[in-house]
Amino acid sequence: MKPAILEVHNVTKAFGGLIAVKDVSLTQYQGEILGLIGPNGAGKTTLFNVINGVYKPTSGEVIFEGQKISGLPPYEVVRRGLARTHQIxxxxxxxxxxxxxxxxxxxxxxxxxxxxxxxxxxxxxxxxxxxxxxxxxxxxxxxxxxxxxxxxxxxxxxPRLLLLDEVLAGLNPSEVAKMLDVIRAIRDQGISILMIEHIMQAIMSLSDRIVVLNFGEKLAEGSPDEVANDPQVIEAYLGDPEMAKRILEEEEA
Known part of the structure; x- marks a missing residue:
């Protein structure tokens, strides 16, 4: 196992009485593509915003390359070697x-x-x-x-870690294919990637591991196969067992 590049420890982010992210922990390893999926409103972009300094966590901490970065402003986070794209x-x-x-x-x-x-x-x-x-x-x-x-x-x-927030959204199949080639080429340069994506076939084919959020909490974590076959994930996100089976078949094809 390669060393960890990113560690999120028990992060919670609340906006008044609304808890957008609740006690989420994850670890990303160097050179890895880690997928972050979940229904709309699951807290994915909020977690990105905590990681790159847009929001200060209500509790918990973010560690990048062994150093605490939670609470630093975004420009300082970028200086440390962590960059991101935006959903919009x-x-x-x-x-x-x-x-x-x-x-x-x-x-x-x-x-x-x-x-x-x-x-x-x-x-x-x-x-x-x-x-x-x-x-x-x-x-x-x-x-x-x-x-x-x-x-x-x-x-x-x-950056040594790149956060991609739905870079495939709104693209046609040809454009998706071109972007996937770019993402793989970035990974081949040794850059770790944490990415949010709703196009399941793409995220399943790209990711080494996947973390699933639901209602702000971590629902599951594992390989694409493990996540796609997890009953809780199927119920909360993939819809039904037949859809999960189809996603896995298309990934393997």
Whole structure:
């Protein structure tokens, strides 16, 4: 077993009387793709927001590479080597693709000056297949390209752990396939990935392990096969045994 890169210990996040995440613990290992699934409102994005510093946990703590990061602001978390994308894409619309990705490169652990950040951004743009759009304003891209730009901007910070929040949502099958290739290529560079996704065939095929949230609590954890065959997961999320069987068959195909 490789060393842990991320440890979430008994994290709870409450908003007044609403408990969005309740006593969740998980461990992610270096080089691993860890899937995070669950119904809408299960607390997945809230947990992401706690991990990357948008929210301070009500209780519990987040450990990244052996150091506590819970309570740090997002810009400090990025400096430590943990970057994320957003479920709703947030490009800087009046800036070009290259300029958007350069912003990401400026805020990584290396604290690159502008010229070096532009060079790093250009490499990431080519890596993610955005090279021919480098001089296009981000606001003119379609949703699939904006999703890829979101990934490129986070990747330009040279993270060791990348959090992907529904990067496949809204994409057609061809676009999904291209994004899956990008995600696998990122993993092949040695970058650990924690990802939220609702496209079950994709998350099952990509993930080494999966954590399931339901009503803010951890419902299950295990390999894709174990999770897809868990009766509690089937009842809460997958719908019925036949759907779980179909997902596994499509994954194996």
């Amino acid at each position: 894409v947030k490009p800087l619309n009046e800036m070009t693709v290259l300029e958007n990705v350069t912003v990401g490169a400026c805020f990584g652990p290396q604290n690159l000056p502008l010229e070096a950040a532009q060079e790093a951004a250009a490499e990431v743009i080519e890596f993610t297949g955005l090279g021919k759009y480098a001089d296009v304003l981000a606001g003119k891209l379609n949703i699939a390209l904006k999703k890829r730009l979101e990934v490129a901007r986070a990747l330009a910070a040279k």
